[in-house]
Amino acid sequence: MNPLPIIIRIPARADYLDIVRAALFAIASKAGFSYEAIEDMKVAVTEACTNAIRHAYEEGLDGMVELSFLWDEQVLNITIKDDGRGNVVRAAQSAAPSVLHQSPISDVAVGGLGIFLMEALMDEVHVRSENGTEVVLIKRMSRNEEMV
Numbered sequence: 001m002n003p004l005p006i007i008i009r010i011p012a013r014a015d016y017l018d019i020v021r022a023a024l025f026a027i028a029s030k031a032g033f034s035y036e037a038i039e040d041m042k043v044a045v046t047e048a049c050t051n052a053i054r055h056a057y058e059e060g061l062d063g064m065v066e067l068s069f070l071w072d073e074q075v076l077n078i079t080i081k082d083d084g085r086g087n088v089v090r091a092a093q094s095a096a097p098s099v100l101h102q103s104p105i106s107d108v109a110v111g112g113l114g115i116f117l118m119e120a121l122m123d124e125v126h127v128r129s130e131n132g133t134e135v136v137l138i139k140r141m142s143r144n145e146e147m148v
Contacts, residue, residue, distance in 0.1 A: 012063035056084025083132040
């Protein structure tokens with residue numbers, strides 16, 4: 001049987017991020033991830049959602065952020081999608097290596113480490129920008145978690 005995704009749509013507002021974190025915690029716990037892995041995923045998902053909330057929609061326009069959680073054996077795929085016009089994630093992704101390797105960390109602008117954090121905390125990060133932005137975060141179950 002093919003796994004079915006769990007889909008959550010929230011208004012693109014920061015006061016809904018606690019719902020996203022609670023859902024992620026429940027899903028990842030049920031899948032068997034460790035507390036540390038779940039905390040890493042919460043940071044990465046919060047960064048991706050914050051990018052969508054801050055940059056996808058023009059000031060004063062309402063928008064939605066859709067999250068899809070798909071657990072397939074040993075892999076959790078989390079997709080964060082918006083329909084906004086902002087393309088800040090791609091700009092941050094292409095700027096991240098130069099920002100991180102050519103400047104002291106103290107010189108990085110607030111919010112400039114989002115992609116770096118996602119890549120550091122997740123096993124894979126993919127960004128697509130067509131009709132909005134889609135960020136796919138992938139976390140694999142570690143061998144230690146499998147034994148629990």
